[in-house]
Amino acid sequence: MSLFNVYPLFNITPVSAKDVYVYDENNTEYLDLYGGHAVISIGHSHPTYVAAITNQVQKIGFYSNAVQNPLQIKLADKLTRLSGCQDYQLFLCNSGAEANENALKLASFHTNKSKILSFHNSFHGRTSAAVAATDNPKIVAPINAQQKVDFVALGDLEVVETILKEDKTCAVIIECIQGVGGLDESTTEFYQGLSTLCKTYNTVLIADEVQAGFGRTGDFFSFQKHKITPDIISIAKGMGNGFPIGGILIHPTIKASFGLLGTTFGGNHLACVASLAVLEVLVEEKLMQNSRMISEYFKEKSIEIFQIKNIKGRGLMLGLEFDFPIAELRKKLIHTHHIFTGSAKNPNVLRILPPLTVTKKHIDHFFEALKEELK
Known part of the structure; x- marks a missing residue:
């Protein structure tokens, strides 16, 4: 049996990894x-x-959510302390796409409305409603396109309000x-205005923190x-350091009921201890502080290279924008x-x-290699 060929692959086969090396x-x-x-x-293979x-x-790697699992409660408590998100409730699943699916489903249940508002250049996953809310028609199948989604330019509060006024957006x-x-972000004024509009028009505000969350x-x-x-925060990726885990943090204004959401593997014992280990190391090794410090150093080094037109992002979620496509540069960085x-x-x-x-x-x-390739 062959693999379903959907990934363009580099001719590299990792067999082990340690910290920042593969x-x-x-x-x-x-x-x-x-x-x-x-x-x-x-870091890879952290002890x-x-x-x-x-x-x-x-001891035990898995059992269903039909029984008690104290590790889930321990994870919820530790998440509350470290994130500062007081009074939220945690629902655990397996991936970022699944987190966003559950967030959108819950929003629709809560408001009894069905439309979604998303933003140009967004990415929220490859499943059902999550992919419909992703601004990439190439990966949206006809079955997904049945979802009703409005895409708005990031930063345009006027258009957002025009849509929310119709009272159809969950x-x-x-x-x-x-x-x-591509690491775009808007202003604090925009995000605060967006939050206000959602409250005004009974619309759930979902912060997709799948990539940016957990200190990045x-x-x-x-x-x-x-x-x-x-109202809802979706999480995954860095949450498990490679072990599949995702979840949503749900504001107490949204009420739970039996059967509202469900999952087979979400919140299993191994996933919980993986995420608990991540949180422990984040604190003990002061990795959020390191993220800020290294980010400043990275930006200082970036200024030395005139071909870099823009430095985007925050912390260790960064983008270097050039005035040419970077595909060949990326290949040289990995192969050379x-x-x-x-x-x-x-593409830039x-x-x-x-x-x-x-x-x-x-x-x-990295910057020594970059300079060599750009000279």
């Missing part, structure tokens, strides 16, 4: 400045993480820093810079210099999403 079958060392799509938050999963699987879903779209931007969540209170980086919907943006354990010496190595 090693192939020839023991070639690669500097990982992409973190497997921002998934690796505390605290490995020990937590190993210890748990020797949810506004937004990445406060767009990931796949230097804050626990990217929306916190703007001092807003979303053994450095993983990422691309974006904007090179995405940088390293483990939050990255240090100045790794950033120096």
Whole structure:
């Protein structure tokens, strides 16, 4: 049986990894400045993480959500303390797309409305409503296109209000820093205005923190810079450092009832201990502080390269924008210099999403390689 060929693959086969490095079958060392799509938050094979999963699987790895699982409560409590999101409720699932699906479904239940408002260059997942709310027609199948979604330019409150006034929109879903779209973000005035409009017109505000959450931007969540209170917060990626886990944080104004949401694998024992280990390391190694510090250093180094037209993003969710497509540059970085980086919907943006354990010496190595390729 062959694999369903939907991924264009680099001819690299990783067999092991440690902290910010990945090693192939020839023991070639690669500097990982992409973190497997921002998934690796505390570094590959972190000993605290490995020990937590190993210890748990020797006891019990999985049972259904029909029984008590105290690890879920422990995770919810620790998330509350570290994120500062008081009084929210946690529903656990397996991925970012599933988190956004549940967020949108819950918004529709809560408001009894069916339309979605999303933003140009958004990315929220590849399933049902999540992909319909993603601004990329190439990945929206006809069955997904039945969803009713309005796309608005990021920052345009006037058009948002015009749509919400129709009283058909159940949810506004937004990445406060767009990931796949190319690291665009708007102003605090816009995000606060958006929050006000959602409250005015009985619309659920969903903050998609799947990529930006868990300390990547230097804050626990990217929306916190703007001092807003979303109704639902979706999380995944860096939440599990590679173990599949996602979830939504739900404001207490939205009430639960039996059967409203459900999942087979979500919140399993291994997923919970993986995420608990991530939170432990985030605190013990001060990785949010490191994210802010390394971000400033990265931006200082970026100024030295005149070909860089714009530095986008915050913390260790960064983009370098050039006035040419970066596809060939990215290939040279990986094949010649053994450095993983990422691309974006904007073809001129090179995405940088390293483990939050990255240090100045790794950033120096990257800029030396970049200078060599751009000279």
